[in-house]
Amino acid sequence: MSDAYFARQGTLFAPLPDARGSWSHDSIHGVAVCGLLGHAAEQALVGHGRAEDLVPARFAVELFAPPRYADCTVSTRVVRDGPRICLLDVELTQDGRPVARASATFVRASESAPGEVWSPTDRPTAPSTDVAPVSDVPQMPFVRSGEGPWTQEFASHQNGERHSYFHVCHPVVDGSPLTAFEAAASSADGVNMTTNWGSRGVEYINTDATLSMTRLPVGVEVGLRTLDRTEHAGVAAGAAAVFDREGQFGVVVCSSIANARRTVDMATLEDDTV
Template identity: 45%
Template sequence: MHGVAVSGLLARTLELAVHDLGRGDLVPARYQVDLFRPARMIGTTARATVVREGPRLVLVDAVIEQDGEIMARASATFLQPTKAPATTVWTSPDDRPTPPPPELLPAAGEHHVPIFASERPWSNNFTEHQNSGRHQTWQTAMPIVADEECTPFQAVASIADATSMVVNWGRGGVEFINTDIGLALSRLPEDTSLGLRVTDHVTSDGVAVGTAEVFDRSGVFGTATVTSLANTRRTVDFSGSEWDGSRDHPGAGA
């Protein structure tokens, strides 16, 4: 089972736990996933535990289980928005990512093969983006549960699995495998379409840390991180990918 589905299901479980508390005044601000077993395409259950509920925050843990074994776990902090102080603090430079041109995108809300930019401009041609340039992607999330609308939190949590793609994809392919997903959010995305752009990648002795900025049509609203291990024996090589841009926005499953 793809990490998109695993992360999305964990986010849904956390979100429902906060909803069941009647805390519609809170928004997700921190989300952390540990991916330690490969989830299979079999019956899957998820459960959440409220760790702490306070006036301005709720801490929740969740796990996914298959055949009685825990396959992945997540934790999240939900905070109560408030008025921002007038203090001026340092922020990143004005170089901020923007979505692909509208003519490259399908109708709003329609799921599509991820679109990438790197040394080459935006396209869904995976092969041409196998280079050492600065990678970014734009995606529209799929529903996590059949016949259930995907929420903005589920969307950003599931698409965050693509952080490994944008931070670890180089000229030789994706030669690392991520062991986790981390999100820090200042707000929710405005809808279920959003992007990721790498901001840094550092590695030592086969252990890599990658960071990406998370953005939607209104701008950057968070940061995604992954910790990865070198995985050269199972490199994901897109140099001969079937997604060569010859078909317009074909559907893809999670």
């Protein structure tokens, strides 16, 4: 059985079992949605003839309606095409109804400016290869609480500490090799789990995810570590560092709303859909 999130059927993308969501059995989880939107954006860039001279800088997703576990259609539009930038819009629909959209910004890389600018020295690092051997096969993510050990035992990380996780990304579309950009795009939705996972599970659902990146990940292993979180009256804002085996390559932020009546209990997680 394929471990991809979708199977392409003509102009439609049919969800596969690994795309099924945790909030509802009749839903597609946000990682799969972000991955499909990223896949469409990258394919549009290729079709527009700009894939060779531009690199991704920003991928922003809005998740404004619950996607059902049903066929999806994606459409793309070039918003701006200039010498140093290309901006694409992507929309995901089901039965003619929009459920999510994204904007992707691709820019021309050059050289770093000579001036000195502050940046933190406390950068996230991937688990050692002794704990998590290098792999391109999707599996249960490795999770870390605070500065403790990396493990795949989710129940031991159901706490109020700072969370990190590291995983091998799933292919987005069956029969289509996973690209580095698709790996980064699908991982963006992991900001909700990383920043909102607490002692009772994940009690917030994100309405968006915005990934800013300075390079593509090396390989298809991507990790996130919480940088900041604030919450008032059921509205939360979270930020996470995004990294791979080589180090940090971006930051992702999200807005979330309380969803305590349908909490995802991470301690009972038995698959690798996050």
